[in-house]
Every structure is written in structure tokens, then in C-alpha cells.
Amino acid sequence: MDVAIVGVTGYSGTVLYTLLAKHPAIDQINLYGHQDEGKDGEVRYLDQLIPGFHGQHIRIQKFDPQQIMANNTAVFFATSAGVSSQLAGDFIDADFPVVDLSGDYRLPDPAEYEKWYHKPAAPAEHLQKATYSLADFYQPGTSYIANPGCYATATLLGLAPMVQNDLIDPDTIVVDAKSGTSGAGKKLTGITHFTEASDNLQLYGLNTHKHIPEIVAQLKKWNDAVNAIQFSTTLLPLTTGLMASIYAKVKPGVDQAQLMAAFNQDYADSTFVNVLDGTTPDLKEVVGTNNCDIGVVYNPVTQTVMVISVIDNLMKGAAGQAVQNFNQLMGLAETTGLPTLPAFV
Amino acid sequence: MDVAIVGVTGYSGTVLYTLLAKHPAIDQINLYGHQDEGKDGEVRYLDQLIPGFHGQHIRIQKFDPQQIMANNTAVFFATSAGVSSQLAGDFIDADFPVVDLSGDYRLPDPAEYEKWYHKPAAPAEHLQKATYSLADFYQPGTSYIANPGCYATATLLGLAPMVQNDLIDPDTIVVDAKSGTSGAGKKLTGITHFTEASDNLQLYGLNTHKHIPEIVAQLKKWNDAVNAIQFSTTLLPLTTGLMASIYAKVKPGVDQAQLMAAFNQDYADSTFVNVLDGTTPDLKEVVGTNNCDIGVVYNPVTQTVMVISVIDNLMKGAAGQAVQNFNQLMGLAETTGLPTLPAFV
Amino acid sequence: MDVAIVGVTGYSGTVLYTLLAKHPAIDQINLYGHQDEGKDGEVRYLDQLIPGFHGQHIRIQKFDPQQIMANNTAVFFATSAGVSSQLAGDFIDADFPVVDLSGDYRLPDPAEYEKWYHKPAAPAEHLQKATYSLADFYQPGTSYIANPGCYATATLLGLAPMVQNDLIDPDTIVVDAKSGTSGAGKKLTGITHFTEASDNLQLYGLNTHKHIPEIVAQLKKWNDAVNAIQFSTTLLPLTTGLMASIYAKVKPGVDQAQLMAAFNQDYADSTFVNVLDGTTPDLKEVVGTNNCDIGVVYNPVTQTVMVISVIDNLMKGAAGQAVQNFNQLMGLAETTGLPTLPAFV
Amino acid sequence: MDVAIVGVTGYSGTVLYTLLAKHPAIDQINLYGHQDEGKDGEVRYLDQLIPGFHGQHIRIQKFDPQQIMANNTAVFFATSAGVSSQLAGDFIDADFPVVDLSGDYRLPDPAEYEKWYHKPAAPAEHLQKATYSLADFYQPGTSYIANPGCYATATLLGLAPMVQNDLIDPDTIVVDAKSGTSGAGKKLTGITHFTEASDNLQLYGLNTHKHIPEIVAQLKKWNDAVNAIQFSTTLLPLTTGLMASIYAKVKPGVDQAQLMAAFNQDYADSTFVNVLDGTTPDLKEVVGTNNCDIGVVYNPVTQTVMVISVIDNLMKGAAGQAVQNFNQLMGLAETTGLPTLPAFV
Known part of the structure; x- marks a missing residue:
């Protein structure tokens, strides 16, 4: 199988390349760039663009939808929000398999998109042909996968069992x-x-972060009682990893055992989501993997549950989940080519 | 004025020394150590113990309460919990001025202390002679100051205006x-x-952190409706600085303007507590200072206020607040010898 | 093929496990621990010992040389200096394939070992049966591989072409x-x-580092004129990666072109050693790989060449090179199971 | 005394401001900005520009040489190379006291400047009226001080005793x-x-760094036998601090005792330069101070001395040394207002 990446030089795109390069079902990776092909007709190669990519002498080709569809089985868009929607139209019209790592097709309503992204939305008919797919709750849908955002992934996996089973006050x-x-x-x-x-914490996007509406929309699909979440994001002095610390009041009578039962049941068959038994996960134990590790601790004094959900933001939060979605879209085993052992040190 | 430090080689003690060394009202700093005086009678000096303390050739003397009281106007205990209570008895009996950076005298009830600290408590009559003093809300009390914990300081300063004015659901x-x-x-x-x-986040002491009871006790003094808080602590990959991200539902009808009014009023005369106007503070903007910077952001969608309160954990969270309390105890201007400009880079 | 690891819980051992777990020629990894089997007969499993190793429910068995040799094709010692020599005797006597990541068998002379390591040396007859093998210059030898130290690896790969071709003043x-x-x-x-x-640089082991004698011994094998090197090690505020910045006066008449020719020739067939063309490598471009990236810059003003050699200290500097040596010892392709694309971010 | 800063918003300028704000001989700091006064006539204040500078409500005034000279005793240029020389002419012509933190007047020869800086040099007659002043070797000169570069400072202080006393092969x-x-x-x-x-080391400016010529020029003043140095700079994953690791072959017969004698003699009366006794300094022990800590270790095996010289690059390497030079220029005690105790943690 040959696959295409558009936008390989961004961080998600580079990690995606390293995953696909080791993927046993993939023969060749073709690279296309709306910018990366070089200015003034300059020919550019991957090994020139990414330090340490010795031997990956792959030319970045000019973006051309027909050529991409002719030469590949699927395409990954590792492009920014606002860019994917400029490029994806022909692929959607052709029902060609796409995994889009950007946020452009995550929100079905153009007005909602424009409110949060402050950019023109894709056409409504295209938005409706995209499937928002949290890969660990994958359901077959259209051939256009809107891969979830990193914050959305960690938050949704941490909330799913409680929201689906109505265990918390929404x-x-x-x-x-x-x-x-x-x-x-x-x-x-x-x-x-x-x-x-460095040596700092900086909040950003408080109450305005683009991942808020996709989280709320998915929670609402699971439980219509959810209307909103209080959500903040803090920039850490480290490069890789994301932790969502989630708090909620439990419904009367809910206790630790009932919470654990819900988490263990939801993720019993999951390769990637690990529910810890009474402890909380460290961020680093998932870096380099497609895992999401989750700790669940109920506090009877405050009737509040704290859930800690950690992911590698570029793997499970971007490229790893994209491959997981791709695997499922192609009918491959969900886990094909995806790492589960952390890099650690 | 001559003052004593017991426990100068710990991080808080070392920072305390650097503050007192520049303090205009202090002539001499005498150092005493229950351990730091060296084993087997070995004589030890500060400049040998702390790299970079060139010229601070001050001997660590043997701990001796009578000698300390004879030669000093006040003493700082920069000792660990469980140690201060072993050393402080004579000073309390003599009503000698003490600022204790440890947690040993923060909780008035011995049983409460033993529940959270898992160590023997100081005698009840001694506990009653100690004053828990959040320095920015200083009230004259006994001569024994129990200096607040770092997490307690940031949390209490962030909650005070809302709890005192009954603006949030407790x-x-x-x-x-x-x-x-x-x-x-x-x-x-x-x-x-x-x-x-490094490159990690690690939770610790979830629902069992020693600062929880001192926070709740102080909040209760301000507003009897507070019974408990949901509280977590996460270890950051940096050495200095502490951020408390505080969330609460507001009482019906409370809005951003009312919240800001309460914060601005509470801290109108404060040198050290800075209420930001509509923005959130970065951690680094207080490192190296005795400041607490506070951001307040109300979210009408969730009826939730988020308060971000940042401090330097060794300054405002330990040694700086200790000097502030000392200043007030001695009748000096609260700000004497305390830095308010950040170190930054 | 089944292989054994002794000492899996150390950092090198853990990284080694992650490599062997993906190695296509290895069916099963058996773990043995002289300490890791637990105290008081407690049974311990890998997934309990290493956070994030979900599903690796492999028991740490008691160390037993005969059982190890009966059940495995080869054994890796990821044990500390001073420990390997306590455990390896039976394997050496039996000519059983061993890759030893410790320093215990790197120096052929017991007196030299004891001078630098301050520990009892292995018996001389055992030392003589070990082969010090810088994997990129592998030569078939005995079945006991003394895997080079991390500093030695980066330094030797950076010096080899110049010392072998007599281009620098030794x-x-x-x-x-x-x-x-x-x-x-x-x-x-x-x-x-x-x-x-954190935020620090700390020198250690100046002129006394254990890797000095193994570097000098190997250089001497290549060029008898080398007698000593000036060598320092500085601890960085990061977890993974090692840079050797190497300086030497060139021999009269040697220039950049001649230096590049020597490096390019030495490493023309190397998968793992990459000679950069006129630039210097960043540390991070090799982290997560078994690569060594090398930059060579001659300064005609000082007649000095600077070589920058970077490796991942746990991969090429320990576990990665151990697998490379194992591959060669077993007659497998040198590159089997070894990563060459960096983790990056 | 009132003093002026031009360029307060850069890192050096901000640190300079914090030093001058505590300087006992300074009554008022006036701020001027060629850019910082705001575009389109917008009025800007320091506390708006630097987070955490609460209460420093000082207006950034338009740059005007005559006004600056009329209202201040001295001026500090914390501007970039290429900018200072655009601004300084009137001050030089008037022999007005200036401490210039930029590199614009460090090299007396315009051609040399243009070779290394790739920018137009200041006029030769202005360059000749500037004094390059390594503050710990201050000698009265002109009223225009060219404050040394950070790398130059650490390197020169580490080499001075050896070069002045002809102890090493130049x-x-x-x-x-x-x-x-x-x-x-x-x-x-x-x-x-x-x-x-983050987690990286990156070399830059190899053999082309702007500080090379100023180092060589100063060394040559001390010892005409010095013609060149081999010099590299590596970017560390930390914000503050600079280490120069210096190596040289000693002259025949020179040993550790002779080296120590030279260092101890040169710096016997120095407040800021600390010669360690047989150990090497950690970077962090000088951060937050105007100190330079120096370790000296001779290796008889290689006849090579290694000197480790550490400074805070923004203090001793910029703003601190600028104040030290200012103090000397004004006839104040060299140490006035300068910190010598590290920030540490």
C-alpha cells in the first residue's frame, strides 16, 4: 500500500512519517507539500528538511489531488487548521480515504467552526461527509476521518466511562x-x-480553546445532559506530553468501586487505554507510545472524582491516533505499527 | 538586631539567609544546627556547606535554646516538620519571638496534626500559643508565628476575597x-x-497533602460555610515556583465585575499581592520575589470562576513570607528587605 | 531465539528490553535478577516494576547461570560495574554468548581496572576471553562482548578516522x-x-573518569603514537543524549578536504555513523536512534580540527550498541531491530 | 544621581533596571527607547512592557541625546550591535559618561568590526574614544565604556593569570x-x-563568533605571544548562565601549585572573582550574582591545564559588569549595589 502525507515538516507530520516508515502494511510513503516543495521551483527532499533523517531522500512533490489519488491508497493531512479545508475538497467529492489531523472538519456546523477558529469554514456539504473519530471508540463512517485534537483525546478518554454511564453531575x-x-x-x-x-507555566486560550466545542459535542453524543465544561490549558516547560486533570461531582451514591467498574468495562478490550488500579499516571509513562493511561481517584470528603488522563500529544494526540484511525478505516488490526512501550528516558 | 536561623542548609533556610543578609534592620545572623554543626564535634561553616557562598564564613553553632535567646532578638526555624516541635518548647515557654517555617504549629489540634503528619504532635498548650499567620492578612497575635505552607499561601490568597465576601458556592x-x-x-x-x-508531571499526596487542613481551617475562619476543598498537587519539571489553579461555581448573580471588585478591595493596600486586570499570570513573573500575582476569569457559560495564583514557593511560600511575618512581629514596615522585582531569566 | 537480560530495571536494561521486544529474530525475552527477583522470596514482574510497561507481565527469575544457558541463546548483562564480574564467570568458562554492558571486562589488565574502578577486577584469564567491541568497527572475536562505554563510543567514533589515518598530533x-x-x-x-x-552544569570525574583508559587503549590499537587524552565530562540538564566535542591540532598540511575524505571513507558503509557535510550535529537529532552523527570543522587560523560527535547514551552508548554487537555475534544483519529515525520532540 | 537606560526591554536591559533600582547611589532611572516609546506616538510604560514589574510605572521617553545628557549623570546603552553606534555619537563627542553593553565599540579597528559583525562600523575617531573595560581589571580611561561580551568575560577571567604570567603555550x-x-x-x-x-545542545558561530576578536585583542595586550584561540559556543537547554571550559598546554615545568599561585595572586583583592581550591564550579553557583567562579585543574599526564570559568551571562556577562564599570567610572566602590549571593533554586 502506498500512502501520502501532506505537511510532513510539521511536528505531527514528522512523527507520522516515522510511524508510517515502520508500518508493516505500507510499501511507500509519498510526500506532498503546498509549501514544502520549495519556492521558485526549488526541489526539496525530506532528508534536507529534517535533521537526522539520514537516508530518507524522498522528494516533496507539488500538491496535486488527482495525482495523489492516482498514486496512493490513502492520504494524511498533517496541515494546519485553515489549510486542510483548502486542499481536501476533491478528496471528499471522490470519497477518497483521508485522515485529517487538523481541526477543519471536526465541527459539523460551519458557524460553530467560524466562531471558534476565526477562519472561513469548509462547505457544509463537505463537513457532513467527515467523521469525527475518537479511535478507541471507532465506528465505521465516511472515508474522511477528522482526527481528534490532542486535548480532546485525553479529555474524552478520561470522561467517557463516567459520562456514558451517567456517573457524574454534568x-x-x-x-x-x-x-x-x-x-x-x-x-x-x-x-x-x-x-x-523554560521554568515557566503559561495559560493560554482560557475559555476560548478550539478543542472545547469538539469535546462538548462528543460528550453530548454520549450523554445529552452535558452542556458545557470548564476547561483550561497551561503550557508546560517540556516538549512532549499532555495531562488532563479532570474533576467532577459524582451522582449520589457513586463510589470508587462503581467508577472503577465503569472504566474497566469501557476499556477492557482496549490495547491503548490503560486504567490504573488506584494510582495516578505520570506523564512520562506514555511518551513515545499511542497509549492513554488513566488514574481514577474518588474523594468521599468532597464527593468529587479526579481523573488523570495522560497521552503523548503527538502520538495518541495526533499522528498515532491518525494511524490507528487509518488502520481501522483500511480494515487492518487497530494496533498495526503502533508503539505501546514508552521511550522513558 | 541579631537574629538566629536554625536549619540554614535546607532550601528555605538558604533563601532565608540571603534575605536576612540584605535586611537593613539586621546586624548579624547567627546560625545554629541540630545536625549542621557537624558530626563528631567537627566545626562547620556556611561557606563550606553552600556552594557559591564565598565570604560567608559563619560557624554553625550547636543548638542551645538559652544561648540563642541570650544572643538574638528572634529566631527562625527552617527545620522540617517533626523537628521544630522538638526544638521550640523553651522558646514558646519564654514567649520568645519565633518564626517557624515548618508545619508543626499550623494546626491547633494535636489529633488533626497526627492524622495528617503521621508524627507526634507538639503539646496542646504549645500549639495554642502559636499564631497561624498568612502575612498579607496579618493580625497581631502571640510571639510564635506558624508560617503558612507554600500551597496554602497561594491557595488562600487566591480564595480569600471570594470566600470572605461569600461569592462562591463553598x-x-x-x-x-x-x-x-x-x-x-x-x-x-x-x-x-x-x-x-525532567520532562514529566507527577501527582503526589492526592487528597492526603498536609496543607489541606491548614487551608480549610483558615477558609473556615473567614467563612464558616466552607467544609472541604478538592485539592491536588502536581510536581513540575522546574525548580522554583508554584501555581494554584482554583475553580469554583459562583453564587447566583455574581459576575466578573463583582469578583474583580472584591479582589481589588482586599488587596488595594497590599504591596505583594497583585491582582491582574483581565489577564492570567505566568509563573515566572513572581520567581525571585515575595509577590503573589492573581488572575481572575469568570466563565458565564459554566458559572465558574477560575483564579490563577502564582508565587515563588521558597519566597512568598516560605522564607519571604517568614521575613514579612518577622517584620510585622517586630513592628517594622512589612516590606522591609523583601524583593518585588522578578529575577526573570 | 530466546535471550536473557540480567538487570532489566536499570535505564540501560529497560531500553534494551524495548529494543529486544521489537527484534524480529527474538522469540522470547527471559529476565533474571540478582536483586530484582524481590526480597524475601517475593515474586516480581516487569510490568509492576516499570511504569507504563502494561502487558509485559514477565516474571523476574532468580539468577542461575545453568538455567540461563539452558534456556537462552545469549545473555545481556545490564548490570553495574562490579556486579557483572561476580556473575559472568560460568558463562565465560562455557564460551556462552554474552553482551556485557558494564565496564568490568573492557580493560584487559586487572591492575588497570582496579586503578580506575576502585573495585576488585575479574580474574585475568576471564578478562583475556572478553572482546572489547566498538560495534561499528566490529571484528569477530570471543563470545564474550565487552560493550563500550557511552563516552568511549562517541569519542572513539569521532577520533577513529583521524587517528587511524595519522592526521592529528596525538x-x-x-x-x-x-x-x-x-x-x-x-x-x-x-x-x-x-x-x-536543573538549570545547571556540573563537572565530574575530571581526569579520573573510568572511560579514559578504554578510549586510550583503543586509540593505541589504531595508532601507537597516542599516549593520553585530555578528557572532561559535564552533566547536562537533560536526561538523554551525549556530545563529545573533540579538538586536536592537525598534522602539517592536513586540511578540511583531507579530513572529510578520511571520515567519509571510514564510514562509507556504515548505517549508523553519519558524517555531516560541513555542518555540526545537534544533540537531539540522534536521540531515540542507534546513530552517531559527526561534524568535522577545521580551523586554519589555529590549525585545529573540531569534531562534534553525538549519540543517544542509552542507545548507541549502551543498549543499541549491545544489540548491534549481538546481531554481529549471531551472524545477523548488523542493523536488525535498531532504529535510525530520531524521536525528535 | 539620575541615570538613563536606552533599551530596557531586552533581557540585559531588564536585568540592568533591577540592579539600578536597588543601587544606593541612584535616585532615579530615566528610560529612553528608539523603538520602545511605541509606534504612532503611543505612550508606553515599563510596567506594561515587562510582566511582573508592578508599580514601575515609568514612561519610555523618546530618544533625544541632548535631553538625556541634560537630565542624567550617565547613560547605559542596552541596545543591540549596530544600534548603539547609531545613537552614541553625540555622547562621545561630549565626553558624556556612557556604559555600552553592545559590541559596537569593543573593537578599535573599523575593518575588524565589519569583518566579524557584518555591519557598518562606528567612525574610527569614535572607536578610539571608547575604552574596552573588563571590570575586574579596570583601568581609568575615557568616559565611554565598551562593556565586554559575556563569552569574552568568562574566557578572559579564566585565562588572565596564565596569559599574564606566561604559564601556558599561547x-x-x-x-x-x-x-x-x-x-x-x-x-x-x-x-x-x-x-x-529543550533537551538539546546546538553549536553556533563556530570559528565566527563575534567575541573571538575581542578576546584575542585583550589577551594580546596582556601577552603579545597570543595570536589566536580555538573557540566554540554551544547553546544549552537553560536560560541563564555561561561556562567557559578552557584548555591549554602549560609551559615546561609549570604545575598545579604555580598555577594556583598565579590565580590567587591575580584575584586576591577581587570581590567578584572566586578561585576555588582544587574543585570545579557548578554553573548555578553564580546565577543571580556578579561573580565569576573559577576552578583550575592541572593534568600532569597531558601537561594540560583545564580552567572552568562560570558567570551569569546577564549579570557579570552584561548588566552586572556594566554597573561595576559604572561604579568605577563614577568613583564609587566597585561593589556598590551588586549581588554576590546566588539565587540558587
């Missing part, structure tokens, strides 16, 4: 999420300047 | 607190081993 | 080497306490 | 220098993007 959900800088991408910004970000 | 308080490793002290532990702590 | 070699904390292992020490190591 | 000097990111300033660049700089 008006009391608080998510204090923290992420490394790689989630902010390669673009140079003040808050990701080393001298500013 | 059953909905959630505190997601994060701190650098210096708060864990010099003792070598697995979670503070660099290879483990 | 009395002028200066190596300023820097490493992350994982090289210091899991043992808690003051210099690896996060609060001390 | 053709064998190797300096492997490392610095935190704050030295690279506030400008956003790829190598200082957090995701790139």
Missing part, C-alpha cells in the same frame, strides 16, 4: 489540562521562546 | 496546584531524581 | 564531553537531584 | 564555551524555539 466538569510545547507547532511565538517557556 | 472549590521540585526539599527521592522528574 | 587531543543524567543511572545522588541538576 | 588555547538561551536575546529564532532548544 454541570460540574472541570478540566485542568497541561501540554508540552510541541502541541503549539513549529511557528515561532513569544510563549514558546525558550527563555520565556 | 462546596464546589477545586484547587489544581502545581509546584517545582524545591518544595520537596533537599532529601533525595525517586520522584525528584532528575531523570524521573 | 599529544594534542582534548575531549570536552557532555552527557544527560540517565548515564548516571537510577541511583539517587546529589548531583542528579532535580533541584541541583 | 598556541594551544582551546575554549569550549556553553551558554543559556538568554544570551541570544528576545528575538524569536529557530534555535531558541523551546521545542528545538
